[in-house]
Amino acid sequence: MRSPADCGRLAGMSTADVSSTTQQDATAPGTGSSAATQPGGRQDAAQFGRETASDGAFVRQPNRFTDRVTRDSRSAPGEGPDEHGHWPVEAGRYRLVVSLACPWAHRSIIDRELLGLQEAISLAVVDPIRDEKGWRFTLDEGGKDPVLGIGFLSEAYLATDPGFAGRVTVPALVDTITGRVVSNDYPQLSLDLSTEWVDHHGPGAPDLYPEALRAELDPLMAEIFTDLNNGVYKAGFATGQAAYEAAYDALFARLDVLEERLADRRYLMGDRLTEADVRLFTTLVRFDAVYHNHFKCNRQKLTEFINLWAYARDLYQTHGFGDTVDFDHIKRHYYLTHPKINPTGVVPKGPDPLRWLTPHARG
Numbered sequence: 001m002r003s004p005a006d007c008g009r010l011a012g013m014s015t016a017d018v019s020s021t022t023q024q025d026a027t028a029p030g031t032g033s034s035a036a037t038q039p040g041g042r043q044d045a046a047q048f049g050r051e052t053a054s055d056g057a058f059v060r061q062p063n064r065f066t067d068r069v070t071r072d073s074r075s076a077p078g079e080g081p082d083e084h085g086h087w088p089v090e091a092g093r094y095r096l097v098v099s100l101a102c103p104w105a106h107r108s109i110i111d112r113e114l115l116g117l118q119e120a121i122s123l124a125v126v127d128p129i130r131d132e133k134g135w136r137f138t139l140d141e142g143g144k145d146p147v148l149g150i151g152f153l154s155e156a157y158l159a160t161d162p163g164f165a166g167r168v169t170v171p172a173l174v175d176t177i178t179g180r181v182v183s184n185d186y187p188q189l190s191l192d193l194s195t196e197w198v199d200h201h202g203p204g205a206p207d208l209y210p211e212a213l214r215a216e217l218d219p220l221m222a223e224i225f226t227d228l229n230n231g232v233y234k235a236g237f238a239t240g241q242a243a244y245e246a247a248y249d250a251l252f253a254r255l256d257v258l259e260e261r262l263a264d265r266r267y268l269m270g271d272r273l274t275e276a277d278v279r280l281f282t283t284l285v286r287f288d289a290v291y292h293n294h295f296k297c298n299r300q301k302l303t304e305f306i307n308l309w310a311y312a313r314d315l316y317q318t319h320g321f322g323d324t325v326d327f328d329h330i331k332r333h334y335y336l337t338h339p340k341i342n343p344t345g346v347v348p349k350g351p352d353p354l355r356w357l358t359p360h361a362r363g
């Protein structure tokens with residue numbers, strides 16, 4: 001077993017993580033004053049200065065905690081990670097900390113529902129509005145998570161790595177025995193729910209990451225990550241015109257390709273749901289409510305794509321998808337926590353969520 005000090009490994013990318021490998025898909029960010037002197041991007045306008053390159057492009061920070069819960073962990077129940085950073089699978093031990101606003105967290109919430117893991121992995125929901133200390137458990141009695149006993153997610157991050165100075169992010173899988181963060185590596189985390197927690201899946205749980213399809217699924221999910229899931233952020237957080245337009249063009253080019261792909265198939269991989277659908281849905285469901293105007297992704301609304309809109313409604317009306325969407329949390333989070341982008345803090349009233357329940361005529 002590794003010592004606790006080993007657990008806080010260098011920020012990095014997990015090997016099996018198709019999404020994280022594409023995280024570094026723009027010029028490395030500049031820092032502070034040197035970036036401010038470069039043409040192209042306005043550092044003073046950046047929502048996240050440390051993650052903004054000299055040309056104004058948004059470059060997401062790497063995931064800090066990349067341990068995993070795996071079936072092959074050599075640690076016994078109750079122990080910490082083995083020498084590979086693998087913690088033992090144990091029902092009731094880990095707590096998934098999420099914001100209902102966050103698309104990266106939303107993946108794991110949907111997977112947990114679809115796979116029937118609600119009893120095995122408990123859920124902690126943070127307030128959609130962060131204060132200067134970050135994500136808070138103010139929705140819980142006394143302002144503390146009842147299981148972890150903390151008021152801020154940052155407490156778990158700092159308990160795991162006292163020197164952590166990046167953004168404290170959700171989702172985070174936290175060990176309830178030690179209070180340490182096991183992972184904030186959202187792509188690996190959601191894949192592991194499918195592949196490592198099989199012994200705890202509910203009856204009839206779908207295989208969202210079938211081995212036979214991975215050769216096609218992995219590149220598809222990488223494209224969805226680069227151009228859509230992270231693409232909306234690259235458009236929204238850009239502080240340079242060219243960086244914004246590059247993200248915008250790639251985003252709508254990818255939506256056009258997927259619109260075509262969904263013309264003759266119910267789901268991205270045909271007639272079966274996969275992790276790719278989960279990942280696409282979390283961006284689509286936020287598109288008209290947030291990304292279209294807040295992030296300036298306004299060539300088209302989702303509702304103006306025939307196939308994508310019907311596909312998104314089909315998923316929304318499937319258990320695990322629409323019942324995990326909270327438009328109130330989504331809108332208040334984005335419009336109230338990005339003061340550089342929405343300085344008035346006014347939250348838009350629309351669009352009407354009831355249109356998600358209209359017939360989709362698919363499947």
Ligand SMILES: N[C@@H](CCC(=O)N[C@@H](CS)C(=O)NCC(=O)O)C(=O)O
Pocket residue numbers: 060061062063064099101102103104105130134167168169170171184185186
């Ligand atoms: N873990 C990833 C992505 C997860 C992520 O960005 N989550 C957002 C919410 S959607 C978050 O927690 N943000 C906290 C912040 O910006 O301070 C990262 O480090 O970039």
